[in-house]
């Protein structure tokens with residue numbers, strides 16, 4: 001395509017503006033011009049002015065009807081993802097959808113049925129799949145650098161009292177586990193492969209403003225026989241000071257942190273991946289996610305994060321909620337109710 005891609009960012013809130021910033025940063029590599037859409041038209045117009053955009057729309061229907069828009073980038077609350085996809089998928093435009101794909105497996109299956117006939121590109125923007133340390137860790141595991149994997153840990157802890165729709169169990173489809181935790185569930189699956197069984201518990205004792213969980217723990221048994229665990233919390237008093245992930249194998253461990261380290265019994269620790277850079281770590285991986293999607297759109301490539309992977313993330317999150325609710329382990333496949341059951 002010779003002219004810049006015209007991207008319309010749907011939802012001019014927190015992440016919509018982060019995406020806009022990323023498109024601007026990537027403009028040298030992938031020229032774009034931007035439009036904005038928000039149910040609050042004044043907010044879309046404000047973003048249009050801030051990012052020197054082309055147009056501001058008040059609905060996704062208007063954005064999808066605009067002939068010159070090439071790519072719809074959906075940055076909406078979780079309960080609006082399916083409805084937005086009902087409009088965006090048949091529009092003929094490329095579609096990037098923020099995580100999670102849906103609030104339960106039934107919603108994910110609806111999205112998958114909508115995207116199946118699409119000729120244009122589609123991807124869920126699961127940014128932690130593009131975390132350079134995860135990408136490097138997967139390479140190291142595949143190359144046998146830590147032997148046979150027997151334990152995977154993922155973790156995200158911090159202080160966050162969410163505003164707006166995130167407080168509603170129905171709108172968010174859960175609490176910290178569905179919102180922040182889905183990234184680290186994706187990490188469990190990316191690093192360890194399919195999960196056979198999950199046992200999990202959630203609580204809400206630290207952040208009173210929300211209906212969902214503020215803290216979740218999870219243990220999984222992988223189909224491979226390895227086991228995994230995850231801790232997610234919005235209730236900690238201090239910032240993140242734990243590794244996002246560790247992978248332990250029979251010959252060594254991969255320890256995430258500012259850098260990714262390989263620790264083996266028979267050698268000095270080695271740095272496998274450098275720091276992602278200063279500031280909010282998610283920004284770097286959101287940039288890499290969007291760069292990948294623009295590359296797929298521009299150069300006719302297939303997005304590496306597939307709808308099936310996005311569905312598997314939601315399946316494990318909702319199975320974990322079922323486990324917490326029913327105080328028992330849940331075997332996968334799981335296609336039952338989500339957190340708002």
Ligand SMILES: NC(=O)c1ccc[n+]([C@@H]2O[C@H](COP(=O)([O-])OP(=O)(O)OC[C@H]3O[C@@H](n4cnc5c(N)ncnc54)[C@H](O)[C@@H]3O)[C@@H](O)[C@H]2O)c1
Nearest residue numbers: 011012013014015016038039040075076077098099127282
């Ligand atoms: N690290 C990450 O990957 C990350 C971080 C934050 C948010 N997210 C995801 O991004 C999505 C949006 O989250 P957010 O934090 O930006 O939310 P937000 O509340 O900040 O923004 C949502 C925006 O959508 C607008 N909106 C609501 N209904 C609409 C409609 N029908 N049509 C058009 N606009 C509408 C709202 O007015 C608001 O401006 C969620 O899926 C969330 O999980 C991802």
